Amino acid sequence: MLPLEIFYIYFSPYTAHAIEIDGVVYPTLEHAYQCARYTDPKIIAEIISAKSPVKAWKASSKYKHLQIPEFKTGEHKLKIMEKLMRLKTEQHEEIQKALIDSGDLEIVKHIVTPPPGDSFWDDGEDGKGLNHIGKIWMKIREGLIDAT
Known part of the structure; x- marks a missing residue:
């Protein structure tokens, strides 16, 4: 398994790998993903301006009732996340190199500090989560x- 620090x-x-999409720069992949949930420019601006990815997540969480309906499905979430992860890879050579250098090691998203993880994107609290982030990276x- 890929070392957690990597x-x-x-x-x-x-x-801290910014992603540019259609001329808009998102400070992190998390900022971009949270913005993808909404069409309201004020909500998007608030999320983009969040000072950290955790704050972007918290800002987005306030408006979950206003997110686009497609975000209620896992399939849509996966499609958006993969698109953003591919952009992060394309826009940052060090990400490409780190991926290639990881060889055939399993990539697992494991949460070690708050906010709590979930069993969809990471390996969950019990290690039995779906680890979709890791699967997309692989x-x-x-x-x-x-x-x-």
């Missing part, structure tokens, strides 16, 4: 390796 340097949605890595 995950948190490169692959966490909270890492899928992207496979594509990078196949392309070299």
